[in-house]
Amino acid sequence: MTIFLSTLKVSKARLENFRFIASFAQNKENRSLTVHFKDDTSGIYPYVWLRDCSLEPHTYSIAPAMKARIHHMRDFDIDVEPVSIALDAKSSSIKILWPNNLESRYPVGWLKARNLDNRNVRELRRRFYLTDVRTWNAEEIKTRLKKFDHGDVMIDDKALHDFLTAVCVDGIALIKNSPKNNLNAVAELAELGDRIGLIHQTHFGKVFEVITKADASNMAYASGGELPYHTDFPSLSQPPELQMLHVIKSAQEGGFSKFVDGFRIAELLKKEKPEVFEILTKTTIEYIEEGFDVHDRDGKIHKFDFDMAARHKVLRLDDDGRVIKVQFGNAMRSWFFDVTPEQIPAIYNALKTFTSYCYDPANQFIFKMDDGDTVLWANTRILHARSAYKNSPGRERSLIGCYFMWDIIKSKVRLLRDQLQLPNNQMSV
The missing domain is CATH 3.30.2020.30 (NE0471 N-terminal domain-like)
Structure with missing residues (x-):
C-alpha cells in the first residue's frame, strides 16, 4: 500500500x-x-x-x-x-x-x-573517526599491551583489524614472530606496510635502517648512547603520525625500548601543574633539522640534502580542549622563542617539568624487544626513548622502520569493519 x-x-x-x-x-x-x-x-x-x-x-x-x-x-x-x-x-x-x-x-x-x-546517533558517529583513546601509565600498559602474531596479521583480516584498532586506542601494539632474515628484511617490512596501507615516505626514505654509522643523519644512528624521550620529526610541519620499528638483531647489552603516553602526561600536568600545561599548549617551539641522508633506490645511491624547519606547541588541543597531538624533540629544538626575554625562563621550566614527568618510573613503559619483534606506535602521542647499548665488534644492533599517517590507518580499520561486517561498522554515506 x-x-x-x-x-x-x-x-x-x-x-x-x-x-x-x-x-x-x-x-x-x-x-x-x-x-x-x-x-x-x-x-x-x-x-x-x-x-x-x-x-x-x-x-x-x-x-x-x-x-x-x-x-x-x-x-x-x-x-x-x-x-x-x-x-x-x-x-x-x-x-x-x-x-x-x-x-x-x-x-x-x-x-x-x-x-x-537522536543524541546517541551523533555520539555513535563521532566514533567513526576513531578518536577514542585510553591513556595509560606503566602498570596499565604492561597488562593491556596487545600482542599479535605476524603470520596472523598478514593473512587474517580480523587480526589486522584488531592490531590497528589497538594502536588507535592505546597508541601502541606489538607484533611477534616477524621474519628475522636480514637479507629480505626491508622487503618484508614493506610487505607488512603495504598490508596495512600506504607507507609514508620521509627524507629518510620509505623504509629506513637504524644502525650506528659514521655519517649519521639522525641521533638514533650516531652512537649506542642513550636516546632521550622525543617524538620523531618535530622539524616537519606535517610529521608522520605513526612509526613502525622491526628488530632484526637486538643489542647484546642494553638497548631497552622506552615509551611514555604523552596524552597521560598532559592529563597529569593539567591536574597537577596547570601553569605548565598552559605554557605547553600556548607556546610554539621552533625545531630545525639540517643535513643529508643517502637512499638506495632501485640499486642506485641517491643523496638527499634537507633543511627542515617547523614550529609546534608541545601539546596541541582540539576545539573541545582535548590534547590531540604531542610533539617534542630536544635535539632538534632551536634557539628561537617567539616571545619576550622575560617569558623564556618559564618556558624552560615547562619543558623541564614535561620531561621530568616523562622520566617518572610510574609513567615509563620499558622493555627489550626481541629479534623479530615489530612495534607500531602513534608518533604524535607516544614519546619514545632508548637506553644505551653495547655490542661485540662485528655484531651490530640492527632495526628497520617506516612511517604511516592516521588517515591511512583509520581508513584500513573502517574498510575492514565494513568487509567483515563487524558490530561497530558504520555506513560511510
Whole structure:
C-alpha cells in the first residue's frame, strides 16, 4: 500500500499497519519532516538535508571505486520542498518526489541510522573517526599491551583489524614472530606496510635502517648512547603520525625500548601543574633539522640534502580542549622563542617539568624487544626513548622502520569493519 501526500494540502499522515513507521508530519514553517517510528522514537529531517543526502543516482555517484555527491552547491536549492511524500509499506521506506520530477527513497533503517535528532546517533558517529583513546601509565600498559602474531596479521583480516584498532586506542601494539632474515628484511617490512596501507615516505626514505654509522643523519644512528624521550620529526610541519620499528638483531647489552603516553602526561600536568600545561599548549617551539641522508633506490645511491624547519606547541588541543597531538624533540629544538626575554625562563621550566614527568618510573613503559619483534606506535602521542647499548665488534644492533599517517590507518580499520561486517561498522554515506 502506498499513500501520497501533497505538501500543499496535507501536514500529517498515519498508516496504522505500517511495519516500522507509525506516522510522519510535515512542518512547513521549519521546512522539515518529522518521522515517528513504531518503537516510540522520532526524528526530524530538514527538507534540504533529505534532498542533499539522497542516495539516488541523481544525487550520488556510488560505485566500487568512488562515492561522491553529484550536484554542485552553487546550483543547489537550499529552500527546496517536496512535491509529494509517500509511505511505502512494501519497501519500508518513505518516498519523496522533488521538483524536476526527481524521486528519492529513504528506507526506515537509513532514517533511524541518520537521525540527527537522536543524541546517541551523533555520539555513535563521532566514533567513526576513531578518536577514542585510553591513556595509560606503566602498570596499565604492561597488562593491556596487545600482542599479535605476524603470520596472523598478514593473512587474517580480523587480526589486522584488531592490531590497528589497538594502536588507535592505546597508541601502541606489538607484533611477534616477524621474519628475522636480514637479507629480505626491508622487503618484508614493506610487505607488512603495504598490508596495512600506504607507507609514508620521509627524507629518510620509505623504509629506513637504524644502525650506528659514521655519517649519521639522525641521533638514533650516531652512537649506542642513550636516546632521550622525543617524538620523531618535530622539524616537519606535517610529521608522520605513526612509526613502525622491526628488530632484526637486538643489542647484546642494553638497548631497552622506552615509551611514555604523552596524552597521560598532559592529563597529569593539567591536574597537577596547570601553569605548565598552559605554557605547553600556548607556546610554539621552533625545531630545525639540517643535513643529508643517502637512499638506495632501485640499486642506485641517491643523496638527499634537507633543511627542515617547523614550529609546534608541545601539546596541541582540539576545539573541545582535548590534547590531540604531542610533539617534542630536544635535539632538534632551536634557539628561537617567539616571545619576550622575560617569558623564556618559564618556558624552560615547562619543558623541564614535561620531561621530568616523562622520566617518572610510574609513567615509563620499558622493555627489550626481541629479534623479530615489530612495534607500531602513534608518533604524535607516544614519546619514545632508548637506553644505551653495547655490542661485540662485528655484531651490530640492527632495526628497520617506516612511517604511516592516521588517515591511512583509520581508513584500513573502517574498510575492514565494513568487509567483515563487524558490530561497530558504520555506513560511510
